[in-house]
Amino acid sequence: MPVTRWLAWILAGLILGGIVHLSSVLILPSAAPQDAYSRLLPMTETNKMSLLPMPTPETAAVPFMDPAFASAVCRYDLSGGPLKLQAPISQSYISVSFYSRQGIAYYAVNDRAAGRRTIELELMTPQQRGQVPEDEEVTAADRLIIESPSPTGLIVLRALAPEPGQLPRMRGLLSAAQCGAAQVAQQK
């Protein structure tokens, strides 16, 4: 009898352990002090494009940065309204990646997929998207609108330097990228 009782306690411990495991995995993303957003917080401004320093063996903004790329970050906050992003295109490769507050890469596009000579995107919350007037959406069919799942997050621009000597030029190119409040739609 005591043996089965001990086994019952152990079994209860294992089941409870499973619950602890699952809940801690689910809670961790919202309780992590060292996620990418928190790491980039001190070196970026809200709704402004900031060029990131190149990763070196001593320091890097986030781990596993690709040293062949120049990168710039726009840490956004959509509570004041939608955001507009303009990025130049290089001869080699440029990508724009959108991350939610918790680091989920919910959208990414590269220069070829974006087409044209500059990449132009608008970022808004699903609620702000709902407020975009219908006819405006039709007339501006070439507007690329992205919905952010969280009111805050990160837009990361990356420009490839196919050879290390081209890095300064790519960093210069990214300095021309802009991120800021989208112009308020004109009322008729």
Next chain:
Amino acid sequence: MTGESNSIVRLLFGLLLTFAIAAVVGLGTTWLTVTRGVAFGAVTLGAWTAYPKTGTAEIDPYARATLAHTGLLPLGSGDGVAFIARTDQTRQPLDGRCEATVAGATPSARFWTLTLYDPDGRLVANGVGRYGFTSQEIVRKADGNFEVAISPRARAGNWLPTGGVERYVLVLRLYDTPFGVATRAGRETSMPSITQRKCP
């Protein structure tokens, strides 16, 4: 009287045991999965592993927890796919004191980069300031395949210095590639092989 207090002691002891097991098992497994980088949907090709779903909104909870813990920004699937290798073809950990060769070809992509990091994702210091290669600067053989020598001492051709560190990882990133979540590991997707020799 004594029998009653005995059963209370037994109950408390049992509860204590249950909670101890729950804490150790629950938090221990979470720690292991988060630090080891467990995620679903792994695509393994030889020594290389990629998690294409980690770069999408369909990322699984384990990969999310790992991202939050490490501070990594995953490569978005519209951008590319990152393959990581922690071992060579024979499952031996990559050792910076050995001479390693990465040889072959990559799946099709507009650009790719090969980068050497320490296991925590930092670049490895070396005298020539080289941390990786891009597909544009690599010297290829006549058949289009390439060979990268990864060793502590300088080598002719494509040389990637290890700085003599004990452990390192290689990351091969494919940019603008048709390779993605839907791709199955097959013969048409060839990845370069990794071999090590002259280990101390």
